[in-house]
Every structure is written in C-alpha cells, then in structure tokens.
Amino acid sequence: MDTSLQTGLAGWSRLDERLAALAFRHGRCAVAAHEFAWFGLKQAWACLFGGCMVGLLLASGLWWPAGAPVARYDALTLAAILIQVALVTLRLETRREAAVILLFHVVGTAMEVFKTAMGSWVYPEPSVLRIAGVPLFTGFMYAAVGSYIARAWRLFDFRFTAHPPLWAGILLSVAIYANFFTHHFLPDARPLLFAAMVVAFGRTWVHFRIRAIHRRMPLLAGLVLVALFIWFAENAGTFARAWVYPAQRGGWHVVAPEKIGAWLLLMTISYVMVWTVQRAGPQACADDPARGQRYIRR
Template sequence: MGRRVTLTTTERSIDARAHAILARLPRHGPAAWLTEFVAFGLKQAWACVFGGAMLAVIFAAHLAYPDDAVLARNDFLTLTAVAIQIAMVAGRLETLRELRVVILFHVVGTVMEVFKTHVGSWTYEPDGVLRIGAVPLFSGFMYAAVGSYMVRVNRLFDLRFARYPKRWVTAVLAAAIYVNFFTNHYVYDIRWLLVAIVALVFGRCVMQFRILRFRWRMPLLLAFLLVAFFIWLAENIATWSNAWLYPSQVGGWHLVSPAKLASWFLLMIISVVLVTWISPPQPPDDPPPAAEPDAAVVGATRPEGPSGP
C-alpha cells in the first residue's frame, strides 16, 4: 500500500460531508460522471484558494483603491498577502510543513524578480515602502501562490506517478532552468532546448489522480502545460490590473505574449522539484484502469484517497 494522504483538520471535515452526500448519489451513469466533474472543479478551486484570493485582491484594488489613500496600493497588496497567508495556516488550509515550501517559492521568486526588474523585463509602480529595490514584496506572494497550489493539489488529488524520472535528474534540470532565467540576458537563451529536455525527461511519466470515486490518468507533460496555461491567464488579469507591466504594455495594455507559456511551462519543473522536497513522488498502488470505480473510497472514511471540498 502507498502512503495515506494527510488532510488538514478543515479538509477532513469537508471531506466527510462530501462523501456523506456522495453515498446517496448513483454510482454509474451520467449522474456519477457529473458528480466527478463538479468535484474536480471544486477541488481545483480549493487548491487555488491562495492564488485566487490574491488575484481577486489585485483586481479589486485596480478598480476601487483610492488614489489619495495614505497607504500605497503596493503596500496594501503586500499586507493583504501576508494576512491571506496567516489565515491559510490559522484556518488549517495549509500545514506548517507545506508553508516551508511556500516560503521557499517566495524567496526563489523574489530573487528572480529583483534581477528581472533590474534588467527591465517588467516594471512595477514605484509607490510604497515595502519593497526590495524596484520590487514590491507582494510579488513574491504570486510565486508563493503557485507553490501553495502545487502542494495542495498533490494532497487533494492523491497524485501518483508512473515512470517518474530520478529526482536528482529533475533537480539538475530545475537548476539549469532557473539559471537560464538569469543568463539569457547575457548569453544565448536555451529555453527551447530546456523545453526539449523536459519533454525527454518527463515524456514517459503518467500522472494518476483521484477525484472522488475514480482514478484518472494524464501524461505529466500535459498537466504541466495546462497549469502553465492557467497561470498565463492569471498573468493577463494581473497585468490588466496594473500589478506589473511588460515593456510592450506600458503604452497600452494587450494580452501577454503566448510565448510566455514556455516560461511558465519551465517554471512547473522548478515548482515540482521544490514540492518533492517535502512530498516525494509516489508510485501507483497496482492502479486500476482509468475511470474504474474503487469501492474503498465511497464512504466518509476510507483507507486512502484525497480530500474533497
């Protein structure tokens, strides 16, 4: 048997309610599939609660934050981000162990932000005092939001991996990707070579995840691409809200270039490696065929399985 998924106390309570409802629903047919689909969306929203809250605050501040406020907007965003993080831990939505990875994401992201703003890759409004150089401190929380999503989705969907590459190989690849984010301003940008190496290293890996009653399969590369796409969508909302701007957007906002998807795709590798620091990838437990019901997860308590929102 594999590891038992560790739920927070809040998630255990929600999980029990979800499975009490599930026990009264049909196990087969359209109703069962609809239940899985709705549960998938709810779990994804649950996993994104940090990033969703941050994006909502950024959007609302763009629309309604007063220009003459005593507290600068960037400082307001930073203090709100800190409050969200405290609420996540205090509300048992995130464990202290997971918080370590989230903080590491914050540090890794802030270091890159300081460099990227210095070389002019993007800019922030110059207001506020809670900043490092040209970088307001709320920016690090945007990377932390990705980290929060990664550690939570691993728990909520009970992720398992078939043919996962050696972790030392992924660590070396992640280090090369991170270094290239800096060196591409001075030497040849090898991001597309790195994308090809990622495809080679992770190409055989299949991710298995449980929603409620069924365990599903997906190529891990496809999962990376889907997450990168939704981060790109969130980035468009953030730049429209003037949280930061790329040089081409200073004269007027437009969609972030789809080429940025490659950067976010590569960021997934760094994210995965950081998450495996506290949660090593687990192999499947004699996995059943995709979408085959597993009677062990029907009730409110079960030997293993993810939490449900």
C-alpha cells in the same frame, strides 16, 4: 481540526454520497458529470491562495482609492500574509505547504530583483515594503504556484509511473533557473530546456484521485495546462497594472502567448521544488486499483 469545520466536512460528505447515488441511478453520463464537478471543486480548492491573490490584484486595481494612507502594493503584501496566517491557523493548509510557499517566495523575489533591474517589467506604483524596487507581494505570486501544486498533490493523492529520479529533476530545474538570468547575456537555451523536459518527463504519467479511483494523464500535459492558466492569471494581473511589461506602457493588451513557454519552464521548477519537499515525507508504493499495476507515490 476545528469542530465546526469537521461538522461542515461531514455534512458535505453525506451530501456527496447522496449525489453519487443519484448519479449512479441515472447512468454513465450522470456519473461522469458528478465526477467532473468534484474535479472542478478540488481544483478550485487547490487554487485557494492563488485565487485570493488574483482577486485582490483585480479588486485593488479597479477600486483602490487615490491618496490612500497605505500604498496598494503594501496592502497586497499585508493581505497575502494575513491569508497565509488564516490558512495555517484554520488548518486549511499544512505546515509543509506553508514551507513550500516560503521557499517559493525567496526564489521568486530573487528572480524579480534581477528581472526588474534588466527592464523585463516594472512595478509602476510606490510602496514601502519592497526590495530593490520589487514590492514584497510579488514573491507571494510565485508562492501561489507552489501552493497550488502542493495542495493539488495532497487533494488528488498524486501517484506516478515512469517518473525520473529526483537528481534529474533538480539538474533540469537548476539549468532552467540559471537560463532565466543568463539569456540576457548568452544565447537563450530554452529550446534545449524544452527538449530536456520531454526527455525527463515525456514518459511520466500522473495518477490522480477525484473520488474513489485514480485517473491518469501525461505529466507534461498537466504542466502545460497549469502554465496556460497561469498565463490567464498574468493577463489579469497586468490588466490591474500590478506590473507592466515594456510593450504595455502605452496601454494594456494581452500578454504575448510566448510567455506560456516561460511559465511552463517555471512550472517545472515549481514541480521539482514541491516534489523535493514531498520526498521529505513518508514514501509508499501501492497498487493501481484501476489497472492492476504498481505506481509510486513520490
């Protein structure tokens, strides 16, 4: 790691210790506020790539000059590549996380090509870096979801209880991905897929470490919350006219809340893909220091 970065991290660690001691002296509410602040900081750090992409969408949508020598979509693609190179070079992102992003780019672009051909949404601006009418920056928008999960997995040291086996997650993900294509020709299987999600993950708890000990929450609740925030980001993207749904051609309005369900299904695919990559690393079991039970580090 770069020496200056190490020095900066050491400085933040010392500052955190002082703040923790100060919070401890002021009682439980101060300790809870300190931990909540750290939770927010870690979440923001996990969203680094996605936050940069949403910021670029909004900034380019508001201020991209007409007649610029480089198309806006091409500039977004080049900017996304540069961000990725910078994150890996500065070791702010691991190679495993970069591999997740590449995998998401391929999967997301394939779906984009099909969806735009079916008229689900359009990219109204010209560009050179595109495949079958789909600008290449769109794959990075899907990759931002994978980047967030992979980074949060590492930053919060995820552990799990009552977790289903990997093969069950893969089967569910394949069915969800297939339904994104087949529902244009066959009955939509989303109700069955939501039910399958509940069966597979309804008992699963994710244990996450903010500072010293692990907290826990239902995994499904976590997926729903992330899907909600992706919907917020999607509204920002459509507001910037990075892409347009058929109902928005006459003017921007909030994306239908039903899309949260679609993002929840996509989140399941994203989670299983990151889970698969994480399984390639070391496996471990450990004791939960807060509850004295065994839980699995997937």
